[in-house]
Amino acid sequence: METELEIFDDADTLAAGVSEGLVRRISELQRESNTKIVSVCLTGGTIAGKVHELLGAELADGPVDPYRIALWWGDERFVPTGSEDRNAEPAISALTPAGLDQALVHPMPSSDGVDLDGAAQAYAAELGDTVFDICLLGIGPDGHVASLFPDHPSLAAGGEDAAARVIAVRDSPKPPPERISLTLPVINASQQVWLVAAGQGKAEAVAKAYRQDPSVPAGRVHGNEATWYWLDRAAAADLD
Ligand SMILES: O=C1O[C@H](COP(=O)(O)O)[C@@H](O)[C@H](O)[C@H]1O
Numbered sequence: 001m002e003t004e005l006e007i008f009d010d011a012d013t014l015a016a017g018v019s020e021g022l023v024r025r026i027s028e029l030q031r032e033s034n035t036k037i038v039s040v041c042l043t044g045g046t047i048a049g050k051v052h053e054l055l056g057a058e059l060a061d062g063p064v065d066p067y068r069i070a071l072w073w074g075d076e077r078f079v080p081t082g083s084e085d086r087n088a089e090p091a092i093s094a095l096t097p098a099g100l101d102q103a104l105v106h107p108m109p110s111s112d113g114v115d116l117d118g119a120a121q122a123y124a125a126e127l128g129d130t131v132f133d134i135c136l137l138g139i140g141p142d143g144h145v146a147s148l149f150p151d152h153p154s155l156a157a158g159g160e161d162a163a164a165r166v167i168a169v170r171d172s173p174k175p176p177p178e179r180i181s182l183t184l185p186v187i188n189a190s191q192q193v194w195l196v197a198a199g200q201g202k203a204e205a206v207a208k209a210y211r212q213d214p215s216v217p218a219g220r221v222h223g224n225e226a227t228w229y230w231l232d233r234a235a236a237a238d239l240d
Helices: 011-032 046-060 088-098 116-127 153-158 184-188 200-210
Strands: 002-008 038-042 069-073 075-077 134-138 166-169 179-182 192-197 226-232
Touching: 002 011, 011 038, 011 046, 011 134, 011 192, 011 226, 046 088, 046 134, 046 192, 069 088, 116 166, 116 179, 153 166, 153 179, 192 200, 200 226
Parallel strands: 002 226, 038 069, 038 134, 134 192, 192 226
Antiparallel strands: 075 179, 166 179
């Protein structure tokens, strides 16, 4: 399993680099097989928003067939449809103009009319045994990935030995308190895991993750084939 590191000057050039990297990898996989549907798991967070904006434009006008991409999410805030806290909706708005097959777009449920545990179970059923070609993950300043937080029940329930593929998260240390998250076995089954972080506030968590410190969830994720770190200089500042 390879670990790759890409460092950019700032958050904007980082987002552009990740977006270009996605186009490169997705088109490579699509070229290998005419029928291949590339499964990409998206993340929420600040830098991801920038990536999705750029990716929407690149997918509309590049080598990728957007109709052969399946989109999934690593985590979601359990809030009503239309809430500005949702991870999926801004990404879908940014990417849909590129011409996605909506049947292959799999947002996690919102809180409208379902309970949290039921929502997590429904997403697990939808996910089945899907293996992601690429799983994008933001890193929180505390080292959380998806909605698996350090020193929190989410990490116990969603750790390497998790029984479920998708869990309900309550009392999240970062608001909103109720969330849905993939667990480590699903993330770590991905062909490639891409960790993306920008800003000095992420530097300590990134350094721990890079040296695979198990005290932070980000230090416990990896891809089957490769793990990529996509960082700006500030987030990379504490790397040895
Ligand atoms: O709440 C969340 O936070 C993390 C990190 O977000 P960032 O804004 O600090 O980059 C994100 O990866 C996760 O998907 C999201 O739900």
